[in-house]
Amino acid sequence: MTALTPCGDWRASYAADTTIFPTRNSRIALLVGLALLCCAPLVFGRYELSLLINIGFLGIAALGLNILVGFTGQISIGHAAFFGLGAFVSAYLHERYHVPVLLCIPIAGLVTAVIGLVFGAPAARLKGLYLAIATLAAQFILEDFFARAQWFTGGVAGRMTESPVLFGLAFDRDESYFYLTLAYVVVMFLGAANLMRSRDGRALVAVRDHYLSAEMMGINLAYYRTLSFGIASLYAGIGGALYAHYLLFVSVEAFNILFSIQFLGMVIIGGLGSVMGSLMGAAFMVMLPEVTQWGADLLAGSAIDRALKLGASISFLREMVVGAAIILFLIFEPDGLARRWRLIKAYWKLYPYSH
């Protein structure tokens, strides 16, 4: 579906025709939205802010997975391991070499990207199910490594770390950490949107859509398939590092395969092959348990609770709802929230009749 643009919106230059946000209104909406977000710490409490921060770093990592799965058409069920690797690298660099945390985060992203390229190498040869199994191996190898490499991860005890500090100003409270996360979200999402409108981004999509003709167009398949793992890991690493310095504690158990599946869920629910969809998917995944928790609390002790004898198992509702959401999205909206959002916008643009 091509974007709906209002009548009379003529682009007079190629630069104006290749912007990320196509219309003036969408650009204004973006700026207003960003301005409102900047005011969020003044309005929201710590709980809401922590949800937003979670959405931020999970959204960055989900975007990485979306570049791999949605844009390049590959599969990874080891994304959480790279997320964890980013967290540990950042924490380790800070503690062992006393690198300032603000510097640790991008370095952790780069280190994770390099490791991701190594684990992505099988992608040069494998496709589909075989690739899925290869990435599953990456998940378990890294998880095992986290558990055993005590020098690096602190072993079972996990690793404590510290908040970022800039010119004596510490990002140690939700209010300040929110701005750091927001800055990273803006930079990383702009980066992905830019990538997708330039040479290598197009090459990735070409590999997904028709790899044979992509190769005839001069695209090196092995290179781009591996590269997409590197990019995905870069995003996972930065997301993970932001996670580490927010929670201030990284545990080895956190980055299991369930977490990887959750990332896949975010990407599917948000919309495969959509940059903003990744953020929507992350927001959905973060908010869903909160909403079901709220629902569960509401149900607890009520007539329904007693009638169905839910009792203690009511808390399992959360997990069930997440699973159900993925299935329902796959059936009813395989293109995810991003498409739903496009349809809503189109509806209001065309209301009450279309021109």
Add this chain to the structure above:
Amino acid sequence: MQVETPILAVDGVSLRFGGVRALTDVSFVVRPGEIFSIIGPNGAGKTSMVNCISGRYRPTEGRISFDGADITRLGPNRRAGLGIGRTFQNLALFGHMTVLDNIMVGRHHLLKSGVLRGMLYWLGGAQREELAHRREVEEIIDFLEIQPVRKAIAGTLPYGLRKRVELARAVALKPKLILLDEPMAGMNLEEKEDMARFITDLNAEWGMTVLMIEHDMGVVMDISHRVMVLDFGRRIAEGTPEAVLAHPEVRRAYLGEPLDAPEAEPVVA
């Protein structure tokens, strides 16, 4: 046509899939600036030949050289960089991309910005590069008359337009040699005429050497400088369209063994 160094020289190429011989000892040269057509009955090995030239298949035996350099073992993506572009018999567009992006993919080997510069876009010169190439791509879009659909998703276009977009994508590579695998298959007369005009223009004005597979004899005989005929993987004739048409083996391959009434004016447009 005077003798020049050939742009493409195929020398004794054989291709076998297990026991099946797709091509047997095929040799020919394509001279710079000509329109060279390969014809033959179904299953004659025409597409296999083009796949060998574009690198999708490795010939079992023989040598292929392009512009004097041996490319027999070169990967397909490297050949695009050397200046070989192609279209496909069965459409092979990037279905979810816009027409514009499809054509821009053709510029891949001419663009320089990698991941980092792509992400920084405004800072590393990626934008400048994009816009410069966009300008050239727009010339191709104008030439092939696909301006109205440039922002359409390629997979949603009707067949005739898709064929045209595929040609545009191949032209965007700035190829010296363009391989067209049945550019007119499934088209109506008007679309065929357009396509024939595009091909002759590409050859005469854009200076591209054309190697074409086509079943429409009228078009082949009208616009080709030279024609090669394949049958069961062997070259049975090569020469000017008139000479090939008169060749007895060609008549046999296309029409079967002549019986008593030999002169039934065989191949008609």
